[in-house]
Every structure is written in C-alpha cells, then in structure tokens.
Amino acid sequence: MLTLFRNLVRSKVALVLIALLILSLAAFGITDIFSPGLGNGLARVGDRTIEASEIDRAMDAQLDRINQQNNANFTRAQFADSGQLVQTISTEISRQTVVEFLNQSGMEPSAQSIQDRIRNIPIFRSQINGSFDVNNYNRFLQNSRVTEAEFVRSIEEELALTTLSRGFSGAIDPPKSIADLTMLYRSENRRIAYMTVTLDNLTEEISETTEEELRDFYTEQQGNLLQPERRAFSIVAVNASDFIHKVEVTDEELENEYQAQLSRFSAPSTRTYDLLAFPSESSARQAIGELLADEPPAEVAAKYSGQPLPTEIKKQNEITPPSLGEEVYSAPVGLWSGPVSLNGTQWALINVREEEPGDVQPLEEVQDILRSELQVFKAEQAYLDSFDMIDDTLGSGLPLEEISELLESPIYTFPPIDPNGFTEDGLEVGALTGIDGAVSYGFDLYPDETSFRQDAGDTQFIIRLDEVVDGYIPEFEDVKDDLSIVLERRKQSEALGELADGITSRLSDGGFLTAEAEKLGLDVLRPQQALTRNSPQQTGFSRNAIEQIFAVGLDDHFAIPTNTGLRIGVVEAIDFPDSNTLDALSQSAKSELTPTFVSELENGLFSVARDTVKTTTNDQAIQDYIDQNMSPE
Incomplete structure (x- = not known):
C-alpha cells in the first residue's frame, strides 16, 4: 500500500494533487502562492514565517500519538507516503492563521501568563520540592531540539487558542428552547x-x-449472471519467520550476547555515597573545585558553610526523591560531582565511594531466552540478505519452481480467482488476499509472466500468472x-x-x-x-x-x-416528559450542547481570520519538503 502511495506521489498525478492543495489553500484566502521572498520557509502568515522545523515537530507529535495508540512504529517516511504530511501542513497554516488574527486583534497572552504556564508544566518541576527546575527545562529544550524562543512561541500560541476556546465555553449558554427541543426529541x-x-x-x-x-x-438477469475474468496464480512468498529454522546460534554468540546484556539479567546494584549540602548553588560550585583537587571534604564544607550528610548505602529505587536517585546513579565512582538541587534551598555535591553489583542470573538460566532472540534477529538478517539472491535468480531467468528450491520455500498454486480474490464457488483464497498487493499486481501480469520481487511490508513475494479464464455468461x-x-x-x-x-x-x-x-x-x-x-x-x-x-x-x-x-x-x-421532568433534563442537555456551539463559533472565527490575515505559501518549498520526507524510490 505504501508503495502505491509513493508511486502516486511521484507520478504525474502528484502534480495534480499539489495543484489541488494550492487551489484549496487559495480557497481559504491563502493567496500569492507564487510570491517570492519566503526563502526556504513553507508559508508566511501575517508577519510570521512557518519553517520546515515547525512542521517537523508537528509531524513528530502526531507520530508519537499514532505509535502510542496503536503500539506501532510508524515512521516519517510512511507518514509522508500515506499523504498525511500534506494535511499536517494545511492544518498548521490554518492554526497559525487564527493565532495571527488573535494577535492582530489584541488578544495575545501577556509575558507573565506565558512565564506562569511554563513554570507550571509538570516535567519542569523538581521532584525534590516541586518548584520550577531550570535544569529540567534546559534538558527538555535540548532533547526536543528546540530553541527557547521557539518553545515560548508555541506556549504563546497554545495559550491564545486555549483562552479563546475557554472564553467561548464560559460565555455560551445554549437557549432553553433548543435544550428543550433536544430532550423532547430524545425522550419521546x-x-x-x-x-x-x-x-x-x-x-x-x-x-x-x-x-x-x-x-x-x-x-x-444476464448482467448479474456474468462471471468475471478469473486468473490462476502460483506464488512464492517469504518472510523472516521462514528463516528461523535455517539459522544457528553458536555457544560463542550466546556467551557474547549474554555479556552484552549482563545488566538485563542482574539485580539492582547498591551504591555507597556521601552528600555535602550547601546553602547556594554558587558556594557548591566553588567547593567542588577544591574537592576535585583532593582537599579534605570536612574543611571544604566548613569553608563554604556546607554540611556533610550521613553516608548512605542504597539501591537506586530506595533513594528519595527519585530525581536524587538518578543523580547518584549517574555520578562517577570515586569523584565528586554536582551540584544538584536538594530542596530548593540547598544544593548538594555527590561522592560515590563504591558500587556493589547485584546478583547475576547465570547463563544457564537465560540461555533459552537469548537463543530465541538471537534466532529471530539472525532470521531477520537472513530475510533481508535474501532480497539480493531473489533478485539475482529472477534476473538470470530461473523459473519459479527453481527459485522455490533455492529459497527452500514452497510454491503455492491457487485456483482461478476474480479481482477480489474469490473463486467461482464464492470462496475467498485468503492465503493470496492476505499478502498485500498480490492479487492486484497479479492482474497486471501477462499470461505466463513472472513478476519481479514485490515488497508487501513484512513479506516478499514473486507471483506468476498461470491461466486466464475469460468472463462468460453461464448457459441457461x-x-x-x-x-x-x-x-x-x-x-x-x-x-x-x-x-x-x-x-x-x-x-x-x-x-x-x-x-x-x-x-x-x-x-x-x-x-x-x-x-x-x-x-x-x-x-x-x-x-x-x-x-x-x-x-x-x-x-x-x-x-x-x-x-x-x-x-x-x-x-x-x-x-413526552412533563414540564418538571423536561426542565431537569434540559440542564444536562445544555452542557452537552455547549461544545457544539463552541465549535460553530470557532469555525466562524476561522472564516473571519482567513479573510483578514494575509497568508502566502511557497509551493516549491512545500513540494521539496514532502519529497525529502518520503521514502526513497
């Protein structure tokens, strides 16, 4: 299916689709699409330019949601191949149009409200005292590959849209007449x-x-009696599971994998560590320099108003709060490190004296698990390696039967089926329809033609057209x-x-x-x-x-x-319910009707925004961006 999308987007049809995208944007008031001055930006909304990096983040956020909801591993390339990237670009332009309209109307959030919103985001709070932790904030920016200015702008946009939606919700009180009609309809x-x-x-x-x-x-009834053309196929299909029985795992490979995953089979280690608590981050930073120069800890602590805390011997999950446990177990052994925030008023330096490893499960207890995992891994590699062999054998003109023998994979021959995969008796040939694209591709073959290797996701197949049964009308x-x-x-x-x-x-x-x-x-x-x-x-x-x-x-x-x-x-x-019952029911109907009214008002606002805000798109940059994210041919 993804191959179909890739071919579609790269075909002449793609030009039509992109043209339709441009026309649809124009229909929403997004004009001047061929205007210069955008550089590498994808679009300009008012005074703002929408860069590819912003679409990257929007796309990644959608991918995270898709993968979490479906326990999948949907990639950027698959997202673009399936056509969803075009929709993401359009949605982001529409979103920015509303935000710009709100800004032009004087409804932009204050600097204080933006600051308060950032400080109240849970992942930025210290797990020690719950206050805003600048280290968590900077770590988030670094991991997200976003600048502080970009993040602040995203918060500003979020606040503007949220405030708008809440404002509508708080101001709307659906008329009792409509609530009554709703409940009369439901309660009849x-x-x-x-x-x-x-x-x-x-x-x-x-x-x-x-x-x-x-x-x-x-x-x-001759039109209904007409039997469609049917075709008989033979097919060789392989996937990674076909190679499980062909791969071997040696004792040496098993031992190497065990050593590489030793932590997986080990109980938690125990660390012995000291903490020096200081009244400020600056005093802690001054102290660590002297501690690393092997100055006595007691003297350094006294010099900078520090306080030695009792030596602890704990596993990571025994240390509270968890954030301190992370710091202790990421610190090097035998060296002072830090400072880390303890409770908002104190800063600590950490010295891990020693680490005692936890008990390790012996290889004999886990070898079956590792052997099975290694077999799957090697089978997947053998499956990938088989692509070249399949292509070479096809290129040399070998018949399907010999290819089947070389791959040690059976050849399956099926009775004639129609384009939907059903025999004349109405039975579906599930073994064939279950391979994505096999039937449709088979109907594009000439008699006795054998296909090239076809990619059906987790399966590779070669299909041959054995027989064509012409359509006919049965005798009376x-x-x-x-x-x-x-x-x-x-x-x-x-x-x-x-x-x-x-x-x-x-x-x-x-x-x-x-x-x-x-x-x-x-x-x-x-x-x-x-x-x-x-x-x-x-x-x-x-x-x-x-x-x-x-x-x-x-x-x-x-x-x-x-x-x-x-x-x-x-x-x-x-x-119908009596008046007293209807009054009680109408109250619940009002709360249900409010989101509908809010949605209608938001749609009306967007109509005004697109007529007010000047929006320009860079069609060539959009096409280049889509191409860059799609799978290679």
Whole structure:
C-alpha cells in the first residue's frame, strides 16, 4: 500500500494533487502562492514565517500519538507516503492563521501568563520540592531540539487558542428552547400495535413458474449472471519467520550476547555515597573545585558553610526523591560531582565511594531466552540478505519452481480467482488476499509472466500468472434451478407486498388494524414497554425499524420487513416528559450542547481570520519538503 502511495506521489498525478492543495489553500484566502521572498520557509502568515522545523515537530507529535495508540512504529517516511504530511501542513497554516488574527486583534497572552504556564508544566518541576527546575527545562529544550524562543512561541500560541476556546465555553449558554427541543426529541415514547403478515396469510396462491418465465428471467438477469475474468496464480512468498529454522546460534554468540546484556539479567546494584549540602548553588560550585583537587571534604564544607550528610548505602529505587536517585546513579565512582538541587534551598555535591553489583542470573538460566532472540534477529538478517539472491535468480531467468528450491520455500498454486480474490464457488483464497498487493499486481501480469520481487511490508513475494479464464455468461440449463429459486422468491415478495399495500391503503382510509388482523386470523400485539429512539434490539425491533416507527405520526401506519414477512402496525400513542421532568433534563442537555456551539463559533472565527490575515505559501518549498520526507524510490 505504501508503495502505491509513493508511486502516486511521484507520478504525474502528484502534480495534480499539489495543484489541488494550492487551489484549496487559495480557497481559504491563502493567496500569492507564487510570491517570492519566503526563502526556504513553507508559508508566511501575517508577519510570521512557518519553517520546515515547525512542521517537523508537528509531524513528530502526531507520530508519537499514532505509535502510542496503536503500539506501532510508524515512521516519517510512511507518514509522508500515506499523504498525511500534506494535511499536517494545511492544518498548521490554518492554526497559525487564527493565532495571527488573535494577535492582530489584541488578544495575545501577556509575558507573565506565558512565564506562569511554563513554570507550571509538570516535567519542569523538581521532584525534590516541586518548584520550577531550570535544569529540567534546559534538558527538555535540548532533547526536543528546540530553541527557547521557539518553545515560548508555541506556549504563546497554545495559550491564545486555549483562552479563546475557554472564553467561548464560559460565555455560551445554549437557549432553553433548543435544550428543550433536544430532550423532547430524545425522550419521546411511542406505543404501537402491530401484526406480522407472512406467506401463510396470502389469500391467493402464487402461480408456478413456467419455462417461458424462467427464460425471460434468464435474459433479464444476464448482467448479474456474468462471471468475471478469473486468473490462476502460483506464488512464492517469504518472510523472516521462514528463516528461523535455517539459522544457528553458536555457544560463542550466546556467551557474547549474554555479556552484552549482563545488566538485563542482574539485580539492582547498591551504591555507597556521601552528600555535602550547601546553602547556594554558587558556594557548591566553588567547593567542588577544591574537592576535585583532593582537599579534605570536612574543611571544604566548613569553608563554604556546607554540611556533610550521613553516608548512605542504597539501591537506586530506595533513594528519595527519585530525581536524587538518578543523580547518584549517574555520578562517577570515586569523584565528586554536582551540584544538584536538594530542596530548593540547598544544593548538594555527590561522592560515590563504591558500587556493589547485584546478583547475576547465570547463563544457564537465560540461555533459552537469548537463543530465541538471537534466532529471530539472525532470521531477520537472513530475510533481508535474501532480497539480493531473489533478485539475482529472477534476473538470470530461473523459473519459479527453481527459485522455490533455492529459497527452500514452497510454491503455492491457487485456483482461478476474480479481482477480489474469490473463486467461482464464492470462496475467498485468503492465503493470496492476505499478502498485500498480490492479487492486484497479479492482474497486471501477462499470461505466463513472472513478476519481479514485490515488497508487501513484512513479506516478499514473486507471483506468476498461470491461466486466464475469460468472463462468460453461464448457459441457461446450468443456472436454471438457481434462477427458479430466485424467481419464486421474487413472486413471493411481490405477493406479500400486494397484500401489505392493500392493508396499509385501507388503514390510510380510516380502517382499523384489529379488523385487518381478524380477516387474516392474526393477533394484534403490543409491546409491554413503550419504544424510544434508543430502544435496544432486545425489544425485537432493529435500529431501522425504530427509525421507521418514529418517522410516522400519531395513528399513522408503518410496514417493517422481517426475515419471514412484514410487521404492519400503527402508532397508538406518543408521550413526552412533563414540564418538571423536561426542565431537569434540559440542564444536562445544555452542557452537552455547549461544545457544539463552541465549535460553530470557532469555525466562524476561522472564516473571519482567513479573510483578514494575509497568508502566502511557497509551493516549491512545500513540494521539496514532502519529497525529502518520503521514502526513497
């Protein structure tokens, strides 16, 4: 599928798609797309230029959400190949348009509110005393590869949009009339009476189907009887699991892997460490210089108003707060390090005296786990290495059977299937349709043609077209019995429909359901519970049936198909909640309606913003950016 997207985006169709993107942006007030002066920027919104790095961060954030929600490993290239990057660019331009409009309207956040927001972000707080920790803040900026100015701007934009949304929510009070209508609609109850009419209630016999009728029906149904072209294929497919039994793991490899992962099989180590606490960060920094010069710790502590704390012997998970444990276990052994914040008022220097490793599981206890993991790893490598061999054998013209032998992978031959993967008997060939793109690619082959190696994600396959079965219309005698059954059912349905039409016509003219039921010897049934729009299917009425019952008025009739006939009935009563109940229900409806009203107002604001803010796009830079993020050909 991704290959298809890659080919699509790089084809001439891509030019059309990019053109459509440009036109769609123009439709939203984003003009001057061919204007110079943007440099390498992708777009300019007001006085702001949207750089590729901003789209990078937006794309990475979306990828993080996708991968976390689906436990997947979706990459940037796959994101771009699937077309989602174009949408991300458009969304970011729209977002910046609203932010710029708010700024131009004087609704930008104050510097103090931005500062307060940053200081209250949990990941920037010290786990020791809960205050803002500048080290955590700088570490975040470094790990995120974002400058402080860029981060502050993102907070400013977030505050502007959040304040807008909260302002709408706080100011909107949906009218009681709309809330009442909403709850009247939801709370309406209906009581019905009905009878079930079946083929047994027909007053006239259905005529037997004649040969002439069958032949006429055969002619009428030739379009439905047409059998599509089907193709028979042979295929060789391999994935990493096919190589598991072919790889061996030596004792030496097992030992090396064990040593490389020794920490994985070791219990937590224990560290013995000292702390010197100082009243300020500056005094701690002065002290560490002398400690590293081997000055006596007690003298250095006294000189800079420090306080030695008792020697501790602890595992990392035993140290509180956890942030101090991280510092102790990242410090070098035998050297003073720091300073680190202790409680907001003190700063500490750390000296790890020694580290005692935890108990280690012997190789004998974990060798089965490591052997299995190494086999999987080596099988994946063998699978990747097989690509060149497959390509070479195909290039040398070897038939599929010999390629199968070389790969030690079986060749599978399937009966003729249609483009959807089904045989003439209606059976799906799942072994073939389960390989992404195999069927569609096979239908592009010429008779007796063998494909090149095709990439289906975690599977590589080679497919050969063995036979083409042309489409045809079956002979009358071959389908006569099936046509007879279908035509008989049609006659039954028409007869039942005529009976129902007569009944509903008389009901419309003032007739009574009980009288109609008596004529047919049927009982009139009434559900014990009134029906609502949300009545469950356990009541015996499907969602479509409920919709039909609520689509007619009081004393009006309905006719609902069932598996065996028709339910014909009338609505006998329609009940609504009393005024006191309605008032109580309307309060909850108001809270549910508020987000809808907010969304409509936000859409209206965006319409004004796009008409007010001048926006320019750099179409060539956008195309180059998309190309750079896509998978290589």
